[in-house]
Amino acid sequence: MTTVTPTRRPSTVVVGRDGFPQLLRAEWTKLRTVRRWGFTLLAAVLVTLLISLFSASSSGVEIAGGGSSAATGPDGQSIRDDFTFVHRTLPADGSITARVTGPTGVRPDRAPEWAKAGVIVKQNTQSGSDYAALMVTPGHGVRFQSDFTHDVAGGAASASTPHWLRLTRKGATITAYASADGRGWKKIGTTELAEQAGSVPVGLFVASPNVQSMERKFGNVSVNDGPSRSTARFDEVTVKGSDSGADWQRTDVGREAEGEQGKPGQSAGEPGAGKPGAGQPDNGGQGQLTRSGGTFTLTGSGDIAPGTPVQPDLVATSLNGTQLGLVLIAALGVLFITAEYRRGMIRTTFLASPRRGRVLVAKAVVISAVTFATGLVTAIASFLLTMPVLRDNGHKPPLFPEFSLTDGPVLRALFGTAALLALIAVLALGLGALMRNTAAAITTVVVVIVLPLILVSVLPLGLSQWLQRLTPVAGFAVQESTPRHHQVASLCLPEDGCYPQGAWTGLATLAAYAVVVLGIAVWRIRKKDA
Known part of the structure; x- marks a missing residue:
């Protein structure tokens, strides 16, 4: 089986x-x-x-915030464009160089961290026009700013120590240089003006934005927002490409509607251009200018920057x-x-x-x-x-x-x-x-x-x-x-x-x-x- x-x-x-x-x-x-x-x-x-x-x-x-909140820049964004501008006309290619000391505070005694003093090329003197500016700031050193929103750091600098600044123009191209001694120059950056233009104003400027603070206690918010004024000294000023016989003009950009526009043709030596404390009242937002030989002392308020949100x-x-x-x-x-x-x-x-x-x-x-x-x-x-x-x-x-x-x-x-x-x-x-x-x-x-x-x-x-x-x-x-x-x-x-x-x-x-x-x-x- x-x-x-x-x-x-x-x-x-x-x-x-x-x-x-x-x-x-x-x-x-x-x-x-x-x-x-x-x-x-x-x-x-x-x-x-x-x-x-x-x-x-x-x-x-x-x-x-304060200032000209309704002003608009080249592309329609909200901006601030109100500052004191001492300028001459640059008809074509050229440059401006100046030694800048400042800005320092006038009111309050300490200048805001983004107070500005430097050299600037601007499309025109109307608020909102394009620009390129090289400046010294008390809190952020040398800065190269343009078109209201662009900002390039240019190195540390003290507002109490002179610093050399230079802008050169070639067509619509603006190039910025900075120097600690006026001999060795460092290129900071390059930008293009929004439009190719012939003659443009070029010169010195001071801006001092509002001083702001906010505090909240027990649910209550207190806000302080007030104007400031800062001053700066400019010497060794040279403008290449401009008529050497042309006079300097002072314009309070962005304040035409307030009746604070500098008089056409007003120069540093004329009455009404004095610095506060030299027989001149501190007249709010209007800029002040004194000139002694080749030294300019410029005082102003306002800002040239993006608008406060x-x-x-x-x-x-x-x-x-x-x-x-x-x-x-x-x-x-x-x-x-x-x-x-x-x-x-x-x-x-x-x-x-x-x-x-x-x-x-x-x-x-x-x-x-x-x-x-x-x-x-x-x-x-x-x-x-x-x-x-x-x-x-x-x-x-x-x-x-x-x-x-x-x-x-x-x-x-x-x-x-x-x-x-x-x-x-x-x-x-x-x-x-x-x-x-x-x-x-x-x-x-x-x-x-x-x-x-x-x-x-x-x-x-x-x-x-x-x-x-x-x-x-x-x-x-x-x-x-x-x-x-x-x-x-x-x-x-x-x-x-x-x-x-x-x-x-x-x-x-x-x-x-x-x-x-x-x-x-x-x-x-x-x-x-x-």
Whole structure:
């Protein structure tokens, strides 16, 4: 008899299909099939739009800073262009060289850090015309500035020590040089005037911007913003390419409407051009000039620079609703994980997909993708709906820029807002996985994000800026659209959306929080049973 031994087949164990694409599909199916989660997302959209519309309709025009805020530069941006200018005509190519001592303060005794004294070539003497200027500043050394927004550092310099400055002109090209002794020259930079011109005024100038300070105590804000006056001495002045017999003229640029324009033909030796204290009153914004041989002493106020940013930031205002809508987004992120813990479904999920860390990462990818897409649509709709309301309320050029959907700062703010909401959803998901309790996780999100947004409007300014820089609310910096130039001192409250760091730095701070919390949650979910 033949005995047949049956062949033993390897045993087969059915395991969950936990490939990452399958995980993504499974988590997406969960999200879209739970109706109340869809309602939560829709509520976030509606709340964001309604709050943004309310914020825009209640926003009034408030001009920060002083001076000629309505003046506009070559490309229409808000500028300041009011300063004391002593000049001659340069009909063609040539140069101007001067040894500058100053600027030093007249009122107050200490000159502002961005007070300016130096040499300048300007398209004409009208406010808003293009220029190139090489200057000494008390707080920032030698600077080469042009077109109101461009600023190049030219090295350290003391306002109490003479420094040689030179500008050369070749056609529309202006080149700046500086020297500590008048012999060895260092090239600082080159720029092009906006238009090719024939004769242009070239000469010496002094500007002294407003002195500003802001303090908040017990929720009350005190602002000091007053004019200043500074003085500087110029000697060894030479102009090549100009008629050597031509007289120097003094013009108070930007003050024609105030009746402070220097008289045509007024020279240093004429009455009315004296320095305060030499029989002349300190006449506010009007410049003062005395001349002794080849030495000019020039005193003035005002500034030649980008305009002080006007509040509010229109794009950020149009997105104000995200500060409340994020609570619902955070709630959705928390529920996306805690609902499974509460019902015990998380065990089934882990049984089907034993690699628990990948489950949480898949949830993070799905929730961030959904909130990013929803946030982007909401941000675009909010911008399009609120901008006409803001313009109707008086937020118009030149005080406020005209924004369109395709502008770079606008696109950054809109896509950044979508990323902001996506990161908040991931942060909330991580907290939900750590705490496994819906109420506790949502409360924590409110404490770490919403509470700082409230506190920045009541705490002392230094502490408010610390919260903006180091807490998750730093991500809201991505909504700023108003350009801020370092060469202009400006006052802006934290609650007006002024963040001390850059837009992408702020968003990166929030991203770091989300990644760290999610990473800890992945580690914990691997170590502890469901």
